[in-house]
Amino acid sequence: MSTKDWILHLDLDSFMASVEILRHPELRDRPVIVGGNGDPTVPRTVVATASYAAREHGVHSGMPMRTALRKSPDAVFLPSDMPAYEAASAQVMDTLRRFPITLEIWGLDEAFIGARTDDPFELARTLQKAVLDETGLTCSIGIGDNKHQAKLAAQFQKPAGISQLTSDQWPAVMGPRPTSALWGIGAKTTTKLADMGLHTVADLAAADPRELARRFGPTNGPWLRYLALGKGEAGVTDTPWVPRxxxxxxxxxxxxxxxxxxxxxxxxxxxxxxxxxxxxxxxxxxxxxxxxxxxxxxxxxxxxxxxxxxxxxxxxxxxxxxxxxxxxxxxxxxxxxxxxxxxx
DNA sequence: TCTGGGGTCCTAGGACCC
DNA sequence: TCTGGGGTCCTAGGACCC
Structure with a gap:
């Protein structure tokens, strides 16, 4: 393999629930659900994170806590403890910063990594091991030519997986998938695209850019097709984010x-x-x-x-x-x- | 599934100016 | 005084993400 620039996306697995399990080892393998004040009977509260054992019962983030209680009555429900998650996140990021990489932090449980290497899989394994050894947390890593590809690849084998998605692989891997698989296409846009007869990533990639611009606006329309072609931002920066x-x-x-x-x-x-x-x-x-x-x-x-x-x-x-x-x-x-x- | 909280970016329309 | 066109700023809403 030749040396080149790669983009990695690191995604901590069921982050908040995993931090809670580290603090309470007896909860390992039990369904753990973090959200609200920890009381699943309170209306108008939702799940922040569910452990993989809870996900097996159909619980996912964003679900009302009362629904989660119905689906997983034996789960352990815990309140969100943001200071604890911020501390755990900082420990992960400090671990990553010791490597010769560019680290762009993307929220508490995600980061993009820019690295010049001939073996991105070896780098990904090294980073996973360092994070696990130093924090006890597992993560999934995606490898790509840009952020969009790396972000999607990180979801391919969760938890604790490593996957690659490059421009060469894109048409075969992503072409048959629904447009909603793309990072930035949600429920509303999926419906509007389906109304235009565009169901798969390949459909969207072959769509008329002028028609997309007419339906979604001068910036968003062309951007949708750009996503479907597997393109994305390729720059990674370690300059801290300045909030708006x-x-x-x-x-x-x-x-x-x-x-x-x-x-x-x-x-x-x-x-x-x-x-x-x-x-x-x-x-x-x-x-x-x-x-x-x-x-x-x-x-x-x-x-x-x-x-x-x-x-x-x-x-x-x-x-x-x-x-x-x-x-x-x-x-x-x-x-x-x-x-x-x-x-x- | 009766639907959190904290963000970012884009769009459309009106006001205003030249 | 029956009304053009462009540019900019501001506001409200919408879509998406974690």
């Missing part, structure tokens, strides 16, 4: 109707976000309030600040001004506030 903003939201167990209580929640979120902006040294330029009315109708209102700031008073005022532009005539299921940062 932050938000907080909460779904109430029972709907809120009291106007004063609604204002209090929005105020508290706005001031919390102002504090976080100050901690990060970032100025806020826009504040968005999100209201989800019963049964499930979501609206947003936003206010641009005259002057970028971390001062909680104008940020709170902007949030309340946005809130005032809603017609609060129905019960409120969710309230959220988000801030957008000025460029840095």
């Amino acid at each position: 903003g932050h938000s907080h939201e909460t779904t109430f167990t029972t709907d809120l109707t009291d106007a004063a209580a609604i204002r209090e929640h929005v105020t508290a979120f706005a001031r919390q976000l102002a504090g976080e902006a100050a901690d990060e040294g970032r100025d806020v330029i826009r504040v968005t309030v999100k209201v989800r009315f019963a049964p499930f109708i979501t609206q947003t209102r936003q206010t641009k600040l005259d002057t970028p700031t971390t001062d909680p008073d104008p940020i709170q005022a902007a949030a309340l001004a946005a809130l005032d532009r809603f017609t609060l005539d129905r019960a409120v299921r969710l309230l959220g506030v988000g801030v957008e940062y000025a460029n840095r």
Whole structure:
């Protein structure tokens, strides 16, 4: 094999549940479900991560906790413990950084790796072993010519697998698969594509780009075909990600109707976000309030600040001004506030 | 399956200006 | 005074991801 640049995608297996099993070894091989406050009878909470034993019972992330309880009544339910997951993630990333690779962190449980090597499988095995030895966690690794290929390949043999998907292999491996197999095509786009008679990746790759642009817009239309051709971004950077903003939201167990209580929640979120902006040294330029009315109708209102700031008073005022532009005539299921940062 | 929370990016339409 | 076209900014919503 000749030396060349490869992109690897590393995906920690059932990450949050695996961290919990490390802390509680007696849970090994039991169905473990992490989500909400750990009480699966609370309505409007969902599964964050399910262990592989729980997945065998049909439990998956995003599923309502009450459904998960029905499917896996003997499972161990645990609350999300973000500080513990952040610490475990940092340990994994520190382990990876010791290798001569470029590490691009992509959330708590994923990373892209750029490496110049003649044997990417050997590199993948070495990384898997180092992560397992130092943290006790298993991961799956995909190898490709770009991020899209590597990302998909990592899903081919989970858990603890290594798979490769290159441009040469793409038409044979991905062509017959449904368009929903692509990274970036979800349920809505799958339906719209099916309406156009485009069902497989090969169908989409052969579709008329002008027709796609007409249906999906000038950027998204051509991008869909680009995905189907197996193309993708090939650059990996270890420059840390700079967040565009932050938000907080909460779904109430029972709907809120009291106007004063609604204002209090929005105020508290706005001031919390102002504090976080100050901690990060970032100025806020826009504040968005999100209201989800019963049964499930979501609206947003936003206010641009005259002057970028971390001062909680104008940020709170902007949030309340946005809130005032809603017609609060129905019960409120969710309230959220988000801030957008000025460029840095 | 009665549907979380935290993100990113794109689109469409209106306001406004020249 | 019956009305063009382009550019930019802003807002609201939607789609997708983990």
